[in-house]
Amino acid sequence: MTATDPPDPVTPHHEGVPFGGAGALAVQLAPRLHAALRTAAPVVAVLDEAERAALGAELGTAASGIEFLDPADVYRVPAFTVAVRWARLSRRAEPGARATVVGQHVALPGGDGPGYWARLDAALDVALAGLPVEVLCPFPDGDDVLSRTTHRTLLSGGHSVPTAAFREPLEVVAEFPPPPPPDLGEPGVVLPFGLEGLGGLRRTVATVATDGGLRTERVADFVLAVNEIASNSVEHGPGSGTLRMWVTDGQVVAEVHDAGRLRVPFPGLVAPPPTGVRGRGLWLASELSDVLQVWSDAGGTVIRVTMTL
Structure with missing residues (x-):
């Protein structure tokens, strides 16, 4: 495959792009992006300032068709998200x-760059399966051995x-598992629940989310997301769990804890088969919320x- 030949639109494509400088990266990307911009599909670029400027200069007026996003905004959420x-x-x-x-x-701040990129690359190979999406991942040439092991192909010389x-992906995420999210301090709500308590749980989530300032239509999504997770604890887990909630830093957060162990390496990344009757809870929760995070330890x-x- 050459840089001017876009991948087959029904096969996911996730490729590394080693580069030695902003100008060299722009030259590498330009043919592939020119081809993408001629189609009726979104083109998104998450680049540092120097690389963005170089790409804009290389593409000229065609760059106006690209949605440029700030890496600090995109990568502040977990890699799976x-x-x-x-x-x-x-x-x-x-x-x-x-x-x-x-x-x-x-x-990235915090020094978790290698683990973050390893998780993201592994998750992309899972999440993009069967979807018409191409993701190109530029990384410094000669700087990142890890990135060469998390891409099936590299874009080099066109x-x-x-x-x-x-x-x-399974091997990669086993070496670089997602870390537990940061502690949020004392929760505003602690609510044990079982099957008979799911109605009360939904009402509690709706009240906290509404009082916290979440828009009405998003309150309904949030309630459904939390209900899916809590129902999993009741129906497929130990039969009960505990809800905790926070309103903090412009966010409403809900956690469901139970004593079971969930052994799903890529939770919520892939839609279940249309004919299936199980496996929808985590995917629905991911679809309905902004961020889904899952972790297990000896405590559940x-x-x-x-x-x-």
């Missing part, structure tokens, strides 16, 4: 076209070159959903 958001771009593409994302690996060192499983005000 970013993968889900790129997968959702497929819904904005016309039949026969594919959405395109340029997602640069940038320096060609897609297979990487012999590629590792499967915690699922956190977040909505931004």
